[in-house]
Amino acid sequence: MMDIWVAGVGEIPCRPIYDDMDFREMLYRAAVKAYFDAGITPAEVDGVVSSGMDFYEGMSITDSYTPDQVGGRLKFNTLVSNDALNAIIHGCMLLKTGHFRTILVTAYAKASNILNYSEIVLNSFDPHVIRPLTPHFYTIAALDARAYLTNSGCEARDLSLVAAKNKRNALRNPSAAFAENTSVEEVESTEVVSEPLRRGHVAVPCDYAAAVLLTTEKELGKVRVEAFGYAAGSYSPDLSLKTWGQSGWARAALDIAFKQTRLRQVDFVEISEPFAHSELMALDAFGVIRESICKTLRDGGFNIDGHLPVNPSGGCIGMGYPLNAAGLQRLVQSVNLLRTGRWNSCLVASPDGEVVDGGAVVVLRVEA
Amino acid sequence: MTRATPSRFSPNYLQQLPEDLARYIQRHGLDKEFGRLESWASSMEKRYMEIGEWQIDNLVLTYWHIACMYRHTAGAAFSRFLKGLKNGKILGTRCEGCGRVLIPPRTFCEWCFKDIDTWVEHPGAGIISTYSLSYIGTDPRVRFEKPVIVAVVWFDGTVKKANSSRTVLHAAGILHKVQGVGPEEVHVGMRVKPVWRKPEERVGSILDIEYFAPLESDV
Numbered sequence: 001m002m003d004i005w006v007a008g009v010g011e012i013p014c015r016p017i018y019d020d021m022d023f024r025e026m027l028y029r030a031a032v033k034a035y036f037d038a039g040i041t042p043a044e045v046d047g048v049v050s051s052g053m054d055f056y057e058g059m060s061i062t063d064s065y066t067p068d069q070v071g072g073r074l075k076f077n078t079l080v081s082n083d084a085l086n087a088i089i090h091g092c093m094l095l096k097t098g099h100f101r102t103i104l105v106t107a108y109a110k111a112s113n114i115l116n117y118s119e120i121v122l123n124s125f126d127p128h129v130i131r132p133l134t135p136h137f138y139t140i141a142a143l144d145a146r147a148y149l150t151n152s153g154c155e156a157r158d159l160s161l162v163a164a165k166n167k168r169n170a171l172r173n174p175s176a177a178f179a180e181n182t183s184v185e186e187v188e189s190t191e192v193v194s195e196p197l198r199r200g201h202v203a204v205p206c207d208y209a210a211a212v213l214l215t216t217e218k219e220l221g222k223v224r225v226e227a228f229g230y231a232a233g234s235y236s237p238d239l240s241l242k243t244w245g246q247s248g249w250a251r252a253a254l255d256i257a258f259k260q261t262r263l264r265q266v267d268f269v270e271i272s273e274p275f276a277h278s279e280l281m282a283l284d285a286f287g288v289i290r291e292s293i294c295k296t297l298r299d300g301g302f303n304i305d306g307h308l309p310v311n312p313s314g315g316c317i318g319m320g321y322p323l324n325a326a327g328l329q330r331l332v333q334s335v336n337l338l339r340t341g342r343w344n345s346c347l348v349a350s351p352d353g354e355v356v357d358g359g360a361v362v363v364l365r366v367e368a
Numbered sequence: 369m370t371r372a373t374p375s376r377f378s379p380n381y382l383q384q385l386p387e388d389l390a391r392y393i394q395r396h397g398l399d400k401e402f403g404r405l406e407s408w409a410s411s412m413e414k415r416y417m418e419i420g421e422w423q424i425d426n427l428v429l430t431y432w433h434i435a436c437m438y439r440h441t442a443g444a445a446f447s448r449f450l451k452g453l454k455n456g457k458i459l460g461t462r463c464e465g466c467g468r469v470l471i472p473p474r475t476f477c478e479w480c481f482k483d484i485d486t487w488v489e490h491p492g493a494g495i496i497s498t499y500s501l502s503y504i505g506t507d508p509r510v511r512f513e514k515p516v517i518v519a520v521v522w523f524d525g526t527v528k529k530a531n532s533s534r535t536v537l538h539a540a541g542i543l544h545k546v547q548g549v550g551p552e553e554v555h556v557g558m559r560v561k562p563v564w565r566k567p568e569e570r571v572g573s574i575l576d577i578e579y580f581a582p583l584e585s586d587v
Contacts, residue, residue, distance in 0.1 A: 020443070022443025073479070119435055
């Protein structure tokens with residue numbers, strides 16, 4: 001079995017807005033850092049996999065805009081949709097063909113360019129039976145949150161526990177845009193956007209860019225890609241097949257990853273959480289916690305010093321939500337956290353957006 | 369057959385949008401766009417699709433106007449370029465590694481993968497490297513009576529060719545319109561110059577150059 005390694009990572013910090021850089025300049029900065037981190041030049045890269053959604057970028061055929069600023073000129077280049085963790089998986093699969101030695105994976109979010117993001121998400125739904133009702137996607141997510149709370153026995157206050165934890169964790173992360181030394185009570189006092197969701201439970205979209213170099217060369221490797229998996233859950237654009245309050249994709253994706261590794265215990269989890277309940281729903285679905293999710297949460301088990309830290313980077317609520325780049329944001333934070341020496345392994349997970357039941361997982365490990 | 373009720377933006381929906389967006393939607397009548405009544409009526413009456421002998425009657429078309437709105441950040445390089453146009457200047461950057469001049473400018477070189485911070489001003493004259501007489505626009509209902517000349521202009525002194533062949537490796541050039549010459553006279557290699565809008569009409573846009581016109585020596 002061919003081993004895959006992360007050779008280097010680069011990012012520009014999350015910000016509500018980068019007015020002084022366009023997406024090319026943002027990606028260039030991230031890529032320069034990744035090459036520096038890996039100690040290689042663009043000449044040594046065999047191809048580029050980028051993550052993009054034309055509706056987010058506001059232009060068609062986004063991949064044609066990608067290669068120049070990341071050192072991918074005249075090289076293999078492809079763009080994949082869904083979350084950026086899916087692009088990592090595509091990069092890994094290319095490497096496993098044996099025809100590539102090093103692949104660069106990139107993603108960015110220029111959320112500040114989008115004037116009506118809720119309208120874009122609305123257009124992901126069925127035009128006959130959902131769009132005419134013009135529901136805000138916070139409301140669709142709130143339906144998930146309500147169903148999850150009902151099924152799990154968690155309470156709405158638990159969502160504030162998640163949000164406060166992540167915002168506080170982000171205080172240690174220089175790339176975070178929304179770090180705050182906040183309390184559960186302060187999150188509980190934010191306005192209700194669509195019950196049971198409060199403003200404080202929602203990750204705020206941000207501008208961000210990241211680049212990750214994957215390689216099969218062990219001597220370049222910093223962190224090992226132990227396993228990966230992707231799965232679609234129960235979802236249809238008219239929402240008729242959606243299993244409310246459940247992340248159907250999560251366990252299925254993890255099962256695919258389990259076939260590639262004997263590792264069954266990780267030191268921390270990084271999971272994209274566009275909403276506070278997204279984190280709990282996925283953790284529940286992974287089925288790796290013996291106790292109930294809400295009890296573990298309330299007991300501090302997911303805190304940075306708990307027995308399974310979840311989103312020690314601050315997650316999307318603490319860092320900012322970079323749309324489809326969220327998965328790469330998680331992966332970069334995970335690599336950086338593993339390289340501190342505090343932890344040896346982690347599970348990286350990211351759903352394909354705010355309300356879609358689909359997503360990817362990657363298991364990372366540093367060799368002791 | 370049940371006739372669905374066309375949906376419209378509700379006042380509540382409009383209220384939640386940014387003020388300028390709601391104003392835009394109302395100004396352009398987009399708040400009445402979803403399920404235009406006349407379109408619905410006609411779509412319900414006609415046969416929609418026919419496959420061999422199998423006919424599908426009375427299928428409903430749902431009209432949906434996608435109203436996605438963006439404000440694209442120009443970035444460091446393009447911002448300076450656009451500000452230059454407002455001042456009647458064509459600005460570019462030059463990579464100190466490969467020596468290429470980039471117009472429109474970039475702050476990085478994709479050849480050398482290095483930062484670029486050397487700025488140059490170009491007088492604007494160049495040659496037509498390729499052109500087309502266009503009778504169509506992006507609106508499928510429009511056909512022009514007279515063709516528009518759309519061309520790529522390569523700015524003087526920016527073309528780099530391979531030593532051993534005629535292959536052009538790089539040229540700083542922009543796509544624009546050409547006027548002041550008839551469809552019969554325009555040709556590849558024609559020397560052209562920019563024709564600027566009046567200073568008070570310039571806004572920092574590619575349209576601050578109204579068009580390119582032949583240099584007197586080439587008319």
